[in-house]
Amino acid sequence: MRKVFVETYGCQMNEYDTELVKAILAEARYGFTKDELEADVVMLNTCAIREHAHRKIYGRIHDIKYRRSQKHNIAVKDDPVKFGILGCMATNLRTELLENRNLDIDFIAGPDSYKRLPQLISESFGEGAKGFDLTLSEFETYSDIYPRREDGINAWIAVMRGCNNFCTFCVVPYTRGRERSRSLENVVDEARRLADDGFKQITLLGQNVNSYKHEEHDFADLMAAVAQVKGIERVRFTSPHPKDFPDKFLDVMAEYPNICKQIHLPLQSGNDRILELMNRTYTQDEFLKLVDKIRHKIPNISFSTDVIVGFCSETDDEHRDTYEVMKQVEFDSAFIFKYSERKQTIASRKMKDDIPDAIKTERIVELNELQKDISLKKNQEHIGRIEAVIIESLEASKTKDAYFGKADSNKTVIIRKQGETGLEVGDIVHVHIEDASPNVLRGAIK
Numbered sequence: 442m443r444k445v446f447v448e449t450y451g452c453q454m455n456e457y458d459t460e461l462v463k464a465i466l467a468e469a470r471y472g473f474t475k476d477e478l479e480a481d482v483v484m485l486n487t488c489a490i491r492e493h494a495h496r497k498i499y500g501r502i503h504d505i506k507y508r509r510s511q512k513h514n515i516a517v518k519d520d521p522v523k524f525g526i527l528g529c530m531a532t533n534l535r536t537e538l539l540e541n542r543n544l545d546i547d548f549i550a551g552p553d554s555y556k557r558l559p560q561l562i563s564e565s566f567g568e569g570a571k572g573f574d575l576t577l578s579e580f581e582t583y584s585d586i587y588p589r590r591e592d593g594i595n596a597w598i599a600v601m602r603g604c605n606n607f608c609t610f611c612v613v614p615y616t617r618g619r620e621r622s623r624s625l626e627n628v629v630d631e632a633r634r635l636a637d638d639g640f641k642q643i644t645l646l647g648q649n650v651n652s653y654k655h656e657e658h659d660f661a662d663l664m665a666a667v668a669q670v671k672g673i674e675r676v677r678f679t680s681p682h683p684k685d686f687p688d689k690f691l692d693v694m695a696e697y698p699n700i701c702k703q704i705h706l707p708l709q710s711g712n713d714r715i716l717e718l719m720n721r722t723y724t725q726d727e728f729l730k731l732v733d734k735i736r737h738k739i740p741n742i743s744f745s746t747d748v749i750v751g752f753c754s755e756t757d758d759e760h761r762d763t764y765e766v767m768k769q770v771e772f773d774s775a776f777i778f779k780y781s782e783r784k785q786t787i788a789s790r791k792m793k794d795d796i797p798d799a800i801k802t803e804r805i806v807e808l809n810e811l812q813k814d815i816s817l818k819k820n821q822e823h824i825g826r827i828e829a830v831i832i833e834s835l836e837a838s839k840t841k842d843a844y845f846g847k848a849d850s851n852k853t854v855i856i857r858k859q860g861e862t863g864l865e866v867g868d869i870v871h872v873h874i875e876d877a878s879p880n881v882l883r884g885a886i887k
């Protein structure tokens with residue numbers, strides 16, 4: 442039996458796709474190994490969203506090839522191992538990957554071609570041309586495959602794939618193609634099976650998850666249906682676009698106690714001219730009104746966001762607008778990125794990446810400092826409360842004297858041990874929050 446090693450980069454969708462790939466290969470009678478030096482097939486499931494991703498991958502391939510040759514005492518070119526590139530970089534850099542002789546990749550498969558992997562791999566062991574399949578599909582949702590999941594608490598379900606928004610900075614529409622959704626019944630069946638398999642939490646996943654639409658069902662219908670599955674104690678979703686938050690959906694979120702009161706709401710910029718250049722389809726005012734509406738309907742909601750600094754032609758004053766919006770909204774946490782030009786995107790074709798790196802750095806530092814203070818303040822608001830926490834590990838990373846868990850808000854909670862017995866991973870406990878830092882809450886079981 443041939444042994445496969447897979448390493449995953451990038452977003453949750455890629456993690457999920459690796460689980461799909463493992464299911465497809467297991468069905469084709471491949472085995473798996475966690476040791477890249479012992480594998481017969483090495484696959485990297487890659488990301489293309491931001492800078493340096495490809496350089497990291499090239500470096501990693503050379504590193505694995507070199508260490509294998511040392512370990513097995515053979516020349517790199519005589520190693521019978523096959524190397525494959527999967528994921529977004531495969532579609533984004535197809536020509537470069539195929540023509541780079543230095544890398545010597547044996548097969549390449551884009552995000553819609555994973556069912557062809559057994560064939561591509563077996564062809565790569567034969568003589569002749571390299572196998573690649575980068576076609577993007579309007580239909581492939583992998584709804585007939587039950588992924589090989591490893592995490593025991595949370596299970597991801599990709600309910601839609603692809604993106605039709607064409608934000609001008611973003612490569613996803615090109616690497617992952619058009620939006621398509623699975624049927625509601627099919628997703629609910631999978632949720633039931635996951636509950637039977639002991640999963641406590643389900644996270645519905647999609648590049649634009651709240652654009653989910655299948656026949657007469659929208660995302661609100663889907664969330665309500667999944668929340669009703671017996672045994673599922675928490676339902677989450679990621680990543681949504683601010684354009685698709687109808688009242689109907691917010692009402693469903695408010696109504697079901699097992700839908701976590703947490704929304705990742707990507708702002709990207711707080712300035713109207715930049716938002717328009719990014720093709721985000723909302724203004725600063727519309728974003729702020731949406732936040733107010735959500736807080737009104739779901740008072741205990743917690744927000745995270747994504748922000749890009751230094752987008753093409755962004756002035757200091759325009760950057761200041763982003764700062765002010767973040768200050769006003771007070772997100773619980775924020776992921777802040779420097780703009781990096783991606784091949785194929787509208788921005789790379791029609792705009793100039795003209796903000797010097799030093800300025801991008803200044804802007805990112807400034808927003809990170811602001812966010813750190815806000816995150817601390819938001820976390821301190823939890824002190825004194827009793828929160829339901831799902832235990833994810835019986836030992837926190839820095840100490841054995843604490844459990845590690847997640848609150849409904851998805852905040853990390855470090856739970857001081859008090860001699861409890863019989864607690865298991867996946868249990869939900871009630872924790873009295875005693876202390877907070879910008880990144881974690883601390884407390885003890887009530």
Ligand code: 5AD
Nearest residue numbers: 610611707747748778779780781783
């Ligand atoms: N440059 C920088 N950040 C980007 N993102 C997406 N594309 C780019 C890019 N070209 C960020 C966005 C998105 C998150 C997943 O990655 O903030 O929400």
Ligand code: SF4
Nearest residue numbers: 451452488489490529
């Ligand atoms: Fe995920 Fe986007 Fe990276 Fe692809 S490019 S792996 S969709 S973050």
